Amino acid sequence: MDDRLSKVFAALADPTRRDLVARLTRADATVGELAEPYPISVQAVSKHLKVLEDAGLVTKARQAQRRPVHLEAEVFDLMTAWIERYRRQAEERYSRLDAVLADLNATDNPTEGIAS
Amino acid sequence: MDDRLSKVFAALADPTRRDLVARLTRADATVGELAEPYPISVQAVSKHLKVLEDAGLVTKARQAQRRPVHLEAEVFDLMTAWIERYRRQAEERYSRLDAVLADLNATDNPTEGIAS
DNA sequence: TCAATCATCAACCAAACGGTTGACAACGCA
DNA sequence: TGCGTTGTCAACCGTTTGGTTGATGATTGA
Numbered sequence: 001m002d003d004r005l006s007k008v009f010a011a012l013a014d015p016t017r018r019d020l021v022a023r024l025t026r027a028d029a030t031v032g033e034l035a036e037p038y039p040i041s042v043q044a045v046s047k048h049l050k051v052l053e054d055a056g057l058v059t060k061a062r063q064a065q066r067r068p069v070h071l072e073a074e075v076f077d078l079m080t081a082w083i084e085r086y087r088r089q090a091e092e093r094y095s096r097l098d099a100v101l102a103d104l105n106a107t108d109n110p111t112e113g114i115a116s
Numbered sequence: 117m118d119d120r121l122s123k124v125f126a127a128l129a130d131p132t133r134r135d136l137v138a139r140l141t142r143a144d145a146t147v148g149e150l151a152e153p154y155p156i157s158v159q160a161v162s163k164h165l166k167v168l169e170d171a172g173l174v175t176k177a178r179q180a181q182r183r184p185v186h187l188e189a190e191v192f193d194l195m196t197a198w199i200e201r202y203r204r205q206a207e208e209r210y211s212r213l214d215a216v217l218a219d220l221n222a223t224d225n226p227t228e229g230i231a232s
Numbered sequence: 233t234c235a236a237t238c239a240t241c242a243a244c245c246a247a248a249c250g251g252t253t254g255a256c257a258a259c260g261c262a
Numbered sequence: 263t264g265c266g267t268t269g270t271c272a273a274c275c276g277t278t279t280g281g282t283t284g285a286t287g288a289t290t291g292a
Contacts, residue, residue, distance in 0.1 A: 006129050013126035014280085015119065018198075025205040031239060044281055046240060051279095065238040065289050073206040076199050082134075083192050083199075089141040090189040130250085147269060160251055162270060167249095181259050181268040 004056065005082060008075055011055040016040075017048050021057060024071035031067055121198060123171040124191055132156075133164050137173060140187035147183055 002010075012018055020034055035045035049069060052058040057075050060067040118126075128134055136150055151161035165185060168174040173191050176183040 003131065005134070006131055009125050010129035013122050013129055015122055016280095018121070022202055022205075025202045025209060027209070032237090040280085041282070042239075043241090043283085047280075050240090062288095067239065071206055073203060073210075076203045076206075079199055080196070080203075083195055086138055086141045087189060087192045087196075089138075090187055090192075093141060093143070094189075132250095148267090156250085157252070158269075159253085159271090163250075166270090178258095183269065 005078060007055040008057065008079060011051050011057055014048070014051075016045075017052055020045075020048060020052065021071065024058065024069060025073075028068045028070045031069065034069060120172065121194060123167075124173065124195060127167050127171040127173055130164070130167075132161075133168055136161075136164060136168065137187065140174065140185060141189075144184045144186045147185065150185060 012021070016038060023029065023034065031046055031049060032042065034049070035042045038045060049058060049060070053060065055075070057072060059070050059072055061070065128137070132154060139145065139150065147162055147165060148158065150165070151158045154161060165174060165176070169176065171191070173188060175186050175188055177186065
């Protein structure tokens with residue numbers, strides 16, 4: 001029972017899957033169309049799409065025998081939220097550190113060791 | 117020879133490693149300090165840190181026996197760049213689709229099939 | 233109806249992953 | 263000098279992953 005964010009990051013850790021996502025930003029496509037450019041079997045691509053689907057990055061519709069695949073771009077927000085949260089935290093910390101260093105410098109104390 | 121982005125996403129796919137990153141946004145810390153809260157061995161945490169290091173998310177300094185670990189927040193930019201690029205592409209596409217649908221609607225044609 | 237098409241399921245395989253324990257390297261300090 | 267502390271290396275183990283091939287399901291079109 002892995003959490004959502006783990007699945008999303010894991011899904012995008014594979015270059016083929018990142019490429020699938022990239023192509024799906026341009027247009028929906030069937031499994032066969034998506035598989036065509038890669039030197040691997042259709043089954044392998046189908047598995048990749050399942051991983052993307054489980055991560056919520058993609059949905060499949062049914063249209064006769066075909067399964068048009070559609071990108072669910074909202075998931076990007078989940079990642080962006082995580083990244084930006086900690087980026088901001090890190091930046092705040094560096095600002096604080098800068099302030100401390102400036103203060104130390106002003107009062108002429110030597111710096112030492114790492115931040116506690 | 118895996119590419120950088122793959123390593124970064126793979127590194128962040130593990131909840132323990134995401135937590136390590138989260139904690140490192142607050143302060144640098146030694147391997148031992150970082151390992152303390154988790155129910156796994158120090159060696160396992162050391163391995164996690166190696167993965168983060170290989171992905172460029174983290175660097176280790178040497179200070180006596182200790183190895184203070186430091187977050188390299190710039191890597192966030194790499195992910196953000198990738199995500200935002202395709203998010204933007206997807207949004208542009210949806211705008212185009214909206215335009216097409218509006219046009220079809222205006223000329224009273226039925227919609228059919230998926231975008232080519 | 234029935235063959236062709238599109239996609240998935242199932243079984244299998246090798247490699248990678250996340251964890252373990254045990255040994256050892258490097259360093260500071262008493 | 264030598265001992266305690268901190269961290270990594272090495273070997274191992276079970277599970278997951280990314281691929282394969284072969285069979286099967288589902289649906290359309292002739």
